[in-house]
Structures are given as C-alpha cells and as structure tokens.
Amino acid sequence: MLQKRLIYLLFLFIGISVQGYGQKRLEVGKDKAFTSVRKAINNAQPFDTVLIYEGYYKEADIQIDKPLVIEGINYPEIDGSGDENAITVTSDSVTIRGISVVNVSTNYMNDLAAITLIKASYCTLENNRLRNNFFGIFLQRSNFNLIQNNRIEGNSKEDEVSSGNAVHLWYSKNNRILNNETLKHRDGIYLEFADFTTIKGNFSHDQIRYGLHFMFSNNCKYIGNEFENNGAGVAVMFSRNILMRYNHFRRNWGSASYGLLLKEIYDAEVVNNQFTENTIAIYGESATRIKFLNNSFKDNGWGFKLLGSCYDNIVSENNFINNNFDFVTNVEKSSNTISKNYWSEYSGYDLDRNGVGDIPHRPIKLFSVVTQVVPDAIILNQSLFVQLLDLAEKVNPTITSVHIKDPDPVMKPWRLFFKPKSND
Amino acid sequence: MLKVLKYSFFDLLRSRWTYLYFLFFLVSAATLLYLSSGTSVAVISMMNLEIILIPLVSIMFGTIYYYQNADFNKLLLSLPIKRSKVFLGQYLGIVASLGFSFVLGISIPFIVYGIFYTSYWDDFLYLLIVGVILTTIFLSLSFLIGVNNTNKMKGFGLSILTWLMLAVIYDGIVLFVLFLMEQYPLEKITLILTILNPIDLGRTFIMLQSDQAALLGFTGAVFRNFFGTKTGISVISFVSLLWVGIPLYYNIKKFKMKDF
Numbered sequence: 001m002l003q004k005r006l007i008y009l010l011f012l013f014i015g016i017s018v019q020g021y022g023q024k025r026l027e028v029g030k031d032k033a034f035t036s037v038r039k040a041i042n043n044a045q046p047f048d049t050v051l052i053y054e055g056y057y058k059e060a061d062i063q064i065d066k067p068l069v070i071e072g073i074n075y076p077e078i079d080g081s082g083d084e085n086a087i088t089v090t091s092d093s094v095t096i097r098g099i100s101v102v103n104v105s106t107n108y109m110n111d112l113a114a115i116t117l118i119k120a121s122y123c124t125l126e127n128n129r130l131r132n133n134f135f136g137i138f139l140q141r142s143n144f145n146l147i148q149n150n151r152i153e154g155n156s157k158e159d160e161v162s163s164g165n166a167v168h169l170w171y172s173k174n175n176r177i178l179n180n181e182t183l184k185h186r187d188g189i190y191l192e193f194a195d196f197t198t199i200k201g202n203f204s205h206d207q208i209r210y211g212l213h214f215m216f217s218n219n220c221k222y223i224g225n226e227f228e229n230n231g232a233g234v235a236v237m238f239s240r241n242i243l244m245r246y247n248h249f250r251r252n253w254g255s256a257s258y259g260l261l262l263k264e265i266y267d268a269e270v271v272n273n274q275f276t277e278n279t280i281a282i283y284g285e286s287a288t289r290i291k292f293l294n295n296s297f298k299d300n301g302w303g304f305k306l307l308g309s310c311y312d313n314i315v316s317e318n319n320f321i322n323n324n325f326d327f328v329t330n331v332e333k334s335s336n337t338i339s340k341n342y343w344s345e346y347s348g349y350d351l352d353r354n355g356v357g358d359i360p361h362r363p364i365k366l367f368s369v370v371t372q373v374v375p376d377a378i379i380l381n382q383s384l385f386v387q388l389l390d391l392a393e394k395v396n397p398t399i400t401s402v403h404i405k406d407p408d409p410v411m412k413p414w415r416l417f418f419k420p421k422s423n424d
Numbered sequence: 425m426l427k428v429l430k431y432s433f434f435d436l437l438r439s440r441w442t443y444l445y446f447l448f449f450l451v452s453a454a455t456l457l458y459l460s461s462g463t464s465v466a467v468i469s470m471m472n473l474e475i476i477l478i479p480l481v482s483i484m485f486g487t488i489y490y491y492q493n494a495d496f497n498k499l500l501l502s503l504p505i506k507r508s509k510v511f512l513g514q515y516l517g518i519v520a521s522l523g524f525s526f527v528l529g530i531s532i533p534f535i536v537y538g539i540f541y542t543s544y545w546d547d548f549l550y551l552l553i554v555g556v557i558l559t560t561i562f563l564s565l566s567f568l569i570g571v572n573n574t575n576k577m578k579g580f581g582l583s584i585l586t587w588l589m590l591a592v593i594y595d596g597i598v599l600f601v602l603f604l605m606e607q608y609p610l611e612k613i614t615l616i617l618t619i620l621n622p623i624d625l626g627r628t629f630i631m632l633q634s635d636q637a638a639l640l641g642f643t644g645a646v647f648r649n650f651f652g653t654k655t656g657i658s659v660i661s662f663v664s665l666l667w668v669g670i671p672l673y674y675n676i677k678k679f680k681m682k683d684f
Contacts, residue, residue, distance in 0.1 A: 255641050279638045301639040322461065324639055374602045376610040376643045379618060379628060384476055385595035
C-alpha cells in the first residue's frame with residue numbers, strides 16, 4: 001500500500017514540475033507575436049508550445065534542441081528549400097503536429113529531410129503533411145519515437161539516385177510507425193539497424209523502389225499495412241524474428257517486381273497476408289525457418305519462388321488461386337514442408353470426402369523448370385507446345401521433382417481472415 | 425476480278441461452314457467474357473483460342489475450298505478473264521468471308537460487353553488485327569498447297585502438317601535450340617525465331633501488349649523495346665507481308681502456267 005502511495009506521490013511531483021515549466025504558448029503567424037518559426041523556438045522554454053498559424057513560412061534549418069510541442073493550425077506550410085534540413089530535432093520529447101513541410105531539395109552529399117531526428121527519443125510526429133521533399137522523416141540514433149498519421153508524398157520520377165525515402169530509420173530502436181500514407185518516394189519505409197520497430201496500418205504506394213525496405217533490423221513486426229504498385233514491392237533482408245501479418249501486397253507488377261522479397265531472413269512469420277497481382281508474390285533467397293501460414297496468393301505471375309538456399313520453411317494452409325506458376329524452386333529436394341494448402345490447379349479427387357485430396361499435388365510445372373534453365377524460353381509461355389508439355393508432365397512426372405509436393409492438398413479454399421484484431 | 429471476288433464472297437457467305445465459324449467465335453468470346461474473372465484474362469484466353477484455331481481452320485477450309493472450286497475454275501478459265509484475276513478474286517473472296525465472320529464473331533460480344541469503356545480496348549484491337557493477319561497468311565498457304573497438289577488427300581495431309589509444324593513443332597524446335605545454346609546470350613536468337621513464325625509472332629505481340637508482359641521479364645523487355653520501335657514495326661509488317669506475298673506470287677505464277 002505504501003509503495004502505491006509513493007508512486008502516486010511521485011507522479012504528483014512530476015506533474016507539478018511539468019506544469020510549472022511548460023505554461024507558455026508562443027504564437028507564430030502574420031500578425032502574431034512571432035512571424036518566424038525559428039525565432040519563436042529560440043525564445044521558447046522547454047515544454048512550451050509553439051503554435052504556428054496558417055500561412056507560408058520560407059524557413060530552412062529550423063533547430064529544435066529542447067522539448068517543445070510544435071503545433072500547426074490548418075497545416076502552415078514550411079518551405080525548406082535550400083541546402084539544409086527543414087526541421088532538425090536534437091532533443092528528446094518533442095512533438096510536431098499538424099504542419100506541412102515542402103520542397104526540401106535533393107542533395108547528393110547529405111540526406112536532407114523534412115524532419116530529421118538526431119539522437120532524439122520519445123518524440124511524436126503526427127498528422128503532418130510532407131510534400132515534394134528529398135527525404136520525408138529521417139531518424140538517426142533515435143529511439144522510442146512515434147510517427148503516425150502523416151502523409152508523405154515525394155516527387156520521384158524514375159530515378160533511384162535522385163530521390164530519398166519517405167520514412168528512414170537508421171540505428172534507431174523501438175520506434176512505432178503507424179497509419180501513415182507514403183507515396184512517390186524511393187522507398188516508402190526504410191529501416192537500417194532498426195530493431196524492435198512496429199509498423200502498423202500504413203499505406204505505401206507508387207514508390208519507385210520498395211514499399212517497405214528492411215535491412216539488418218531484428219525483432220520487428222509489421223501488421224495490417226498495404227503495399228500497392230511499388231516499383232519492386234517489399235524487401236526484407238538480413239533480419240531475424242520478423243512478424244508480418246495481415247498485410248496486403250497488391251499490384252507490384254513489372255518485370256523486376258516482387259510482392260515480398262526475402263533475403264537472409266531467419267525465424268520469421270508470414271501469416272494472414274494477401275498477395276494479389278504481383279509478378280512474384282514471394283521470392284526467397286536464403287530464407288530459413290519461416291512460417292508461411294494462412295496467406296492468400298491470387299492472380300500472381302509466380303506464387304512462390306524459393307531458391308535452394310531456403311531451408312526448413314513451412315508453407316501450410318495457404319490458398320493458391322489462379323497464379324501463372326504457383327511454386328518454383330531450383331532444387332530437386334528441399335527441407336521445406338508444404339502441406340494442407342489449397343491449389344486451384346489441383347486436379348485430384350477426394351473419395352473418402354474428408355476434405356483432403358487423395359493424391360498429392362505437385363505444384364511445380366515443367367515449363368517453370370525449363371525457364372529456370374533457359375530464362376529466354378519464357379517467351380513460349382502460353383504456347384500450345386508448352387501447354388501440351390505441361391500436361392504430359394503432369395500425367396507422368398519425369399523431369400520435375402517428385403519430392404516437392406503437397407501430400408495433403410485441401411479440396412476447398414481456406415476461409416482466411418485479413419483484418420487485424422485490436423490486440424495485435 | 426471484283427466480280428469473281430464478289431461471287432466467291434457471297435457464295436461462301438451462303439455456306440453453313442462460314443456461319444459455324446462465326447457462331448463459334450461469337451459463343452466462345454461471349455462465354456469467356458462471361459465466365460472469366462477479368463477482362464485481361466478473357467483477352468488472353470481468346471488469344472490462345474485464336475492463335476490455335478484461326479490457322480487450323482483457315483488452312484483446312486482454304487484447301488477444301490480450292491479443291492471444291494476446281495471445276496468452277498475450269499469453267500471460269502474458258503471465259504476471257506485473266507488467270508491471275510480468277511485466282512486473286514477467289515483468294516480475296518475467301519479472305520474476306522472468313523475474316524468477316526471472325527471479326528464480326530468476336531466483335532459483337534466484346535462490344536456488347538463494353539470493351540471500349542475499359543482500358544483493354546487496345547488489346548481487343550490487337551486481337552482483331554492478329555486474327556485477320558493470320559487468316560490471310562494461312563489461306564495463302566492453303567492455296568499454295570492446293571495449286572501444287574492435284575491429289576486431294578495429299579493436299580489435306582500437307583495442310584494439317586503445315587499447321588502442326590507452325591503451331592506446335594516449331595516451338596519445340598525453338599526450345600531445343602535455346603537449350604543447345606544455353607551458354608550464349610539468347611535474346612536476339614529468340615527474337616528472330618519468334619518473328620519468323622507468324623503464330624509465335626502473333627502470340628508474343630498480343631502478350632507484350634497485355635498485362636502478361638511483366639511475366640516475360642528481361643526477354644520480354646528486349647522484345648518490347650524492339651516491337652516499340654519503327655524498325656520493329658516495319659520488320660514485323662515486312663515478315664507478315666512475305667508470308668502472304670511469297671506463296672501468293674508463286675501461286676499466281678503456277679496458276680498461269682497450269683494445264684487444267
């Protein structure tokens with residue numbers, strides 16, 4: 001009991017001290033006390049609030065070095081053109097809310113961003129609109145921040161070099177990125193050495209490279225995101241313990257596009273995701289001990305392309321519907337387990353009516369093996385000769401692997417759920 | 425010549441085979457549009473059907489028609505009409521009637537479906553163009569077989585063989601060649617081999633225009649670059665023209681000399 005009281009007392013103290021500290025509201029606007037954001041910030045005490053009224057502020061290189069609340073009213077536009085970051089945060093516990101930052105220029109020496117956090121933790125960046133910037137939000141060595149409900153629109157053309165990422169995390173841990181919309185940048189969300197990141201409910205589309213890009217970031221989870229029409233889809237590389245759930249990978253369609261690219265990934269879970277109309281829904285290279293459960297693969301060019309370097313994966317209870325090739329690999333035998341999936345191409349029967357087909361399904365088509373050896377042969381896709389060849393091979397497999405099979409394919413598609421539950 | 429053409433055309437329009445051909449395309453296009461999950465899928469399925477069937481029907485029907493008309497030809501040749509005109513009139517007549525039933529057969533369902541209100545209308549136009557070109561080429565080949573063989577059975581055999589060769593076996597040979605030359609860069613060879621066969625050319629052309637192009641990867645990109653250029657288009661047109669022109673030229677020459 002005493003302990004509890006002590007805690008209450010502690011909270012009281014903290015409350016009082018913060019109250020005493022952060023009373024002031026500094027107003028920035030045309031006919032307000034300050035006309036410049038930078039001046040207002042310089043004059044502010046820690047824990048003050050800087051209110052920015054609607055208007056156009058051409059100010060680059062705004063430094064926030066004390067805990068402040070920066071709040072925009074009706075999205076005041078901060079024009080950050082020049083050779084500097086627009087806003088740099090170097091203090092913990094800063095909140096930036098409801099502002100609009102535009103026109104941070106492309107720079108080949110520095111990664112200029114609309115909002116940069118350097119060694120700043122416990123910050124909140126929310127409801128901002130960032131448009132036409134090189135980088136959107138850039139975190140360096142900043143932990144426990146919350147980035148939510150922002151809309152980050154880039155200006156990328158076709159060029160990977162001259163455009164930056166919408167949200168970029170570097171050596172930053174335990175951050176949360178929630179419900180943002182990112183578009184037309186190089187990568188939608190980029191993580192490098194960013195462990196324990198939570199990425200939830202974001203919509204990343206029309207990126208010229210990846211919708212989401214993971215590098216060397218362990219123990220992350222991303223849930224309920226949508227990735228649409230990105231140049232190369234989503235890439236998760238060199239990471240461990242990643243949870244991917246309830247995401248929708250849609251129309252990442254192009255000659256070098258993936259729904260999800262996995263490279264050097266260990267112990268991940270890919271569960272309840274939807275893959276629709278991607279060139280290659282999942283491409284795996286050295287992806288090991290991954291559980292692919294309850295996903296839906298529909299209308300993709302390739303459902304799965306797992307190279308021989310992928311071991312001990314489990315592909316179970318997924319739906320494969322109308323893909324050009326459901327499953328491709330370049331080895332005869334593998335330690336991956338494929339079981340209990342629904343394959344729309346399955347032509348077996350179920351005499352005992354237990355819902356499971358009586359003969360195993362071999363998802364690998366002869367033609368897909370041919371194209372592994374001679375990629376140029378793909379031009380014969382849909383040719384009558386190839387269709388005859390596939391049929392003959394299906395009846396009596398001689399070239400395709402007899403080991404890679406689903407021993408108990410189900411007869412009816414699984415009923416899958418793709419909406420995140422509230423407690424995820 | 426126009427008179428012969430007209431006669432041929434209307435004679436064929438009265439034939440129940442033309443109706444059957446028309447009805448076949450009508451029903452299959454309507455079913456595909458109705459049953460398939462999306463327009464692009466329907467276009468690709470229609471292409472598969474068209475690529476296989478039009479050459480087969482054209483070459484068979486052409487051969488049959490040529491043999492059927494042998495007596496009528498003799499009659500015509502006794503009149504003061506130029507031989508080349510008799511031949512060309514008949515050829516264009518059958519091209520017009522088969523082409524007509526094909527175009528009408530697939531256009532009605534697609535237009536009723538509202539293809540021009542979707543973004544796939546250009547795919548549909550390519551379907552039409554490729555279909556008509558294939559009809560022209562394979563009828564020209566069928567007349568070649570007819571002119572050169574008085575033995576009907578041999579003629580039919582040859583036309584089936586020609587179709588089998590171009591539609592199936594050729595792709596087998598291509599695949600074989602690609603396997604043999606696996607170590608070399610193959611894009612150009614694939615491109616040349618594809619252009620040489622009108623069926624392959626038609627198939628790749630439609631595939632490259634449709635969504636399927638993304639599946640063709642790097643090779644597809646090379647193809648698309650080629651087909652997109654003026655040189656590409658002129659090479660394709662030239663090759664198609666050769667496929668029609670060479671047999672036709674040879675036919676007329678032979679037909680002129682022929683002792684009926």
